[in-house]
Amino acid sequence: MQERTQLDQQIQELKDIEQTLGDSVMLVEMAEEEGDEGVLAEAESVLGALKMKTERKQLESLLSGEADDNDAYLQVNAGAGGTEAQDWANMILRMYARWAEQHKYKVSLLEQSNGEEVGIKSATIKVEGHQAYGWLKGENGVHRLVRISPFDSNGKRHTSFASVAISPVIDDTIDIEIEEKDLRIDTYRSSGAGGQHVNTTDSAVRITHVPTGVAAACQAERSQHKNRDQAMGMLKARLYERELQKREKEQAKAHGEKTDIGWGHQIRSYVLHPYQMVKDTRTAVETTNSQGVLDGDLDQFLEAALAHKLNKDSA
Numbered sequence: 284m285q286e287r288t289q290l291d292q293q294i295q296e297l298k299d300i301e302q303t304l305g306d307s308v309m310l311v312e313m314a315e316e317e318g319d320e321g322v323l324a325e326a327e328s329v330l331g332a333l334k335m336k337t338e339r340k341q342l343e344s345l346l347s348g349e350a351d352d353n354d355a356y357l358q359v360n361a362g363a364g365g366t367e368a369q370d371w372a373n374m375i376l377r378m379y380a381r382w383a384e385q386h387k388y389k390v391s392l393l394e395q396s397n398g399e400e401v402g403i404k405s406a407t408i409k410v411e412g413h414q415a416y417g418w419l420k421g422e423n424g425v426h427r428l429v430r431i432s433p434f435d436s437n438g439k440r441h442t443s444f445a446s447v448a449i450s451p452v453i454d455d456t457i458d459i460e461i462e463e464k465d466l467r468i469d470t471y472r473s474s475g476a477g478g479q480h481v482n483t484t485d486s487a488v489r490i491t492h493v494p495t496g497v498a499a500a501c502q503a504e505r506s507q508h509k510n511r512d513q514a515m516g517m518l519k520a521r522l523y524e525r526e527l528q529k530r531e532k533e534q535a536k537a538h539g540e541k542t543d544i545g546w547g548h549q550i551r552s553y554v555l556h557p558y559q560m561v562k563d564t565r566t567a568v569e570t571t572n573s574q575g576v577l578d579g580d581l582d583q584f585l586e587a588a589l590a591h592k593l594n595k596d597s598a
Contacts, residue, residue: 289352289413296340303333342589343414349527350451351417356520358407361398362425362444369398371428371443374577376406379419379447381579388412393513394487394500401434407500407517409452416451421588423449423528424550431556440556444549450524452516459519467491468511473502490514497521551584553577566591 307329314323346352357379361372383390388410395406410419425446432441453459473487487502488510499517501510553573554560561576562569566587570576576584 300333300337300340303329307333339586342586345589346414346417348417348420350453350523351420352414353416353454354409354411354452355416355419356393356407356409356450356452356517357419357422358405358448358450359403360405360446360448361403362446364441364443366398366400366402366434367432367441367443368445369400369402369404370434371402371426372404372406372445373398373402374428375426375445375447376403376408378577378579378581379410379422380408382581383410383412383415383579385579386412388415391503393503393517395502411452416449418585418589419449420451421585421592422447422550427549427552429552429554429556448521448524450517450520453519453523459523461492461519461522465493467493470507486510488514490518492518492522495522495525497525563587 307326310326311323311330314320314326359372359376359379361368380390389412391409391411393407393409396404398404425444428443428445429440430443431438435441467490469489469491470485471487471489472485486505486507487500488507489498489500490511491498497518499514499521501513501517503513504510550565551561551563553576554562555573559571559573560569561573561584563584566584568584568587570583572580
């Protein structure tokens with residue numbers, strides 16, 4: 284039923300595009316005949332917006348990967364650099380949360396390790412919505428920030444790094460087999476703001492897949508059992524994403540290419556000083572509206588990354 288609803292919605296959107304196109308073309312013809320510049324300008328504006336919408340729908344139609352329709356787990360980790368990096372990691376987390384909210388996706392915090400002073404050492408959120416993983420999967424990698432540090436009394440410029448890892452939420456159509464003997468399960472006390480809301484039991488759970496070293500943790504629930512189920516789902520998702528990356532690396536190797544995938548690969552730079560610039564190193568897409576990007580305006584980068592990957596695959 285969910286798939287049928289999504290297909291019905293997509294068909295209706297295409298019908299709407301077709302209807303708007305026909306109406307606008309007719310309006311342009313009438314305006315030209317009558318010499319009405321105001322109506323002509325209005326019709327051309329509608330056609331311009333329709334062109335942008337059509338291009339986005341074209342990209343969406345190409346989100347046909349195994350898990351592109353699925354929800355996504357998004358994990359942010361601060362790089363080396365203490366307070367600076369931890370503040371940057373928190374800014375990155377906020378940026379993606381804002382983007383998700385702008386697209387009517389549901390965002391839930393599953394795990395967070397706070398920094399010593401400000402920011403976060405790491406955090407994981409779940410982004411729920413149609414094709415959330417498909418849009419976000421290209422964000423795997425290292426994000427670099429250059430700015431005047433608000434924590435440096437000398438006003439010096441600092442460079443900070445944070446890594447982002449995206450994995451699809453696994454549904455019943457994807458079978459991931461994990462043997463119990465390969466797991467190490469640790470429990471610990473959830474971190475919180477303290478006071479009456481502090482968790483006094485070891486309900487947080489971290490599960491490590493020993494053969495690969497891949498781990499997942501959850502502290503969102505008060506129930507250890509629920510946290511374990513959630514952490515297990517995240518672990519399966521990360522192992523699945525690991526397999527997808529392995530396949531892509533092998534495919535790139537077969538074509539004599541260097542893969543873009545990896546924690547050490549810097550995918551985007553955010554410069555706040557001495558000038559304003561956000562630039563994607565893979566697609567060369569850039570904008571001077573740094574604050575807008577940090578407030579969640581990521582579509583131009585996500586669309587370009589998807590188009591870049593599709594062009595590379597078809598080459």
